Amino acid sequence: MLRGLEIRDMLIIDRLSLAFQPGLNVLTGETGAGKSILLDSLGFVLGWRGRAELVRQGAEQGEVVAAFDLPPGHAARDVLAEAGIAAEDELILRRINHADGRKTAWVNDRRVSGEVLRALSDTLVELHGQHDDRGLLNPRGHRQMLDAFAGVDVAGVRAAWTRLATARKALTEAEAALAAMQAEEDYLRHAVKELDKLDPQPGEEAVLDARRRAMQGAERIRADIVNAHGALSEQGAEGLIGNALRWLEGVADRAEGRLEAPIAALGRVLVELNEAQAGVESCLAALDFNPLELEALEERLFAIRALARKHGVLADDLGGFAEGLRARLAALDGGARVMTGLTRAKAEAEADFLRESVQLTGARKAAALALDAAMAAELAPLKMERAQFSTQISPGDPGPEGSDAVAFTVATNPGAPAGPLNRIASGGELSRFLLALKVCLTGDTPGLTLIFDEIDRGVGGATADAVGRRLKSLATGAQVLVVTHSPQVAALGAHHWRVEKAVRDEMTTSTVTPLDDAARVEEIGRMLAGGSVSDAARAAARALLAG
Known part of the structure; x- marks a missing residue:
């Protein structure tokens, strides 16, 4: 769980210290207030590749520190062990961006590379938005996601593919050598x-x-x-x-x-x-x-x-x-005899690969049905009970992960043609599909902080409320951070922060303020009214907060 985030001299943030909590954490604020900067800063300390220039103008360096709780058995402990770093119950990541572009990082006061940070980030945080950066919209990654959902082991197929590739190479080289010898x-x-x-x-x-x-x-x-x-x-x-x-x-x-x-x-x-x-x-x-x-x-x-x-x-x-x-x-x-042996070895390797691939295909098809059923269960609460999600498995080019091509397709209405996720769904529909898919693929991964960046974009009213309730349900056993413009989603948060931008002495800075009950009424009223907060907006905000 992400417990704290400290940011110094990053873009328009001067000094900022945030203490996050378990459950659903929401961040709201006007467009351009600096919500994306928070995510950029968190991504920076996690080693993600993002903006090249993050240091605040006039500062010599920017710094971000993130603190995570690390329970026993957490996957990050294995990454730390591989890096030769002793694991403790608290994990402190610290990274500095110098004005000249140099970057240095520490994990529990041990100097580390960006690769170690990225390996840790895979076990600590999942960031997801409508413009998904984890490849949910990219069919090239769908097979790997399905395998992760199913928990299938592709080691057998990989080993069979390696043997097949070796046998093919040996036969090809022997054929070339024999042809050269025959020529002379x-x-x-x-x-x-x-x-x-x-x-x-x-x-x-x-x-x-x-x-x-x-x-x-x-x-x-x-x-x-x-x-x-x-x-x-x-x-x-x-x-x-x-x-x-x-x-x-x-x-x-x-x-x-x-x-x-x-x-x-x-x-x-x-x-x-x-x-x-x-x-x-x-x-x-x-x-x-x-x-x-x-x-x-x-x-x-x-x-x-x-x-x-x-x-x-x-x-x-x-x-x-x-x-x-x-x-x-x-x-x-003796070439004929050697070629016969190599041809036989190649045929045996092909048979082994085919057998392993067929078994893997069967496991994937079973997992596809399970994923489709899980998606149907997730889409119903999101007001998309008539939409259909389908995991398509078709023959693909053989390789170390089998011979299957996997693609996620959707049909938003009964009778409508199915197609790729990012081409069929509208903005609001896409947000809900991705939320449901994220929930299904993430499953019960322990100790993972889920971050949703404006996942509710393009939805409102009852649909926004449904999205918020699914996020709240998801946060029951996990930590969820949501950047949102939806008052319905914000009202369902267990913890609420407002991001604001101000200009002082001709210097623009961004601040983040934790909101108490009264301040939440004002902020949600602002989100509802879009301008000055009226009594009616406050009343509507109280109604949303009351559930």
Whole structure:
């Protein structure tokens, strides 16, 4: 329940403090007195989007504070918990509008965003007027309203729709991928065959290149090494030194020991010479290769490099590239099987969605009958017992909330064609239809403050009295605030405030005054007379107040 509202420096309001009560609260005043400013200010502190400039001229900032009673179990407590704010029995909303357009807000002295305020407002206040801002006149929102009235759970349909959307997407993507692979089937098969035939291995290019360079280098140095080997052999140095050693050994015993040292040295030379020959022979063996092997090696190396250039990859990546092509080819070969599975999954998802949608449609049709009956019961006390309200359910585009299109239609007289609510009903009729619809859709929502902004516009006399009595009945278990120009409605209020506008020191300000019994007689007399209040108007006002 909205317990208090404080407004400072907002539009033409200087300072204003209001204490609201349970039951039916009415606000009256002449046109332009500032009643709409009260609602704009309340909407501002609740985070609603409204006027861009609300700060009173000359002020640095405007401020609105709203206090609500928050009983245990109130839906606002869940919003507070999600925002990390401790819930108390009193909820204080405070919001400041700076002159430069900046806005700051607090909930129980905790800084919050406008989104948190709007989430709280959905649980605290319902604002409704003839120009409904909650979408009662917009068919796009009728399905959601019917679901809320029925209390249906659309989670099953949403889950089925998600599964169906996923299955459709998977099938569409698979079809596109298969079509793309089919378009390059010849390329895939040729490329895989070519790669399989060559079978390049990681690191093979480097090995082949090194071997090729070694063979090419061997051709250039082998002739010199062969010549050196010949020079060291028996036909070369080895033979000459061997001959020299034999000759010296043959005469050593006659040289009185003078040849012992040379003979020993030549022996050592022969040992070293043998080691040199062994090293040269080993080198020649390593350099020995078949020219055909070099030719085969170069052919493979060039083939690997050509294939890498062809496919735009590194030579060492050809193996991985081939695996990718094989996988695509396998997917192509198994495409029919995959498509069959995805098609089956899509069909199953469609069947699940259809089943859930049919169940939801049944629940909506039952709720539509209940809503139509509830509307008939509400319209009778509002002097519209001959009018007909009908909730039309027709096939719509499938989506996460089912396959139904819902529209509220009315016929104001028997035999008259039914049509959309905002096209068939006149101003006064529309007010009563919306009041009845609001009552039915709101139901027994606990802790909700209902605000009706000139819902009685366009009606008078007995009809206005009927509207007032329905509002009074609605306020029995709730708090209802009504901005009205109807004396019949005002007379039925449990609490009455008058909104007035005055000019002081060339400054226009708006004030709100709570009325006692005598002041109510004067105000309702003014509403009846339209000018100066006569004794007859006062008498009529007393009669209205007496009921």
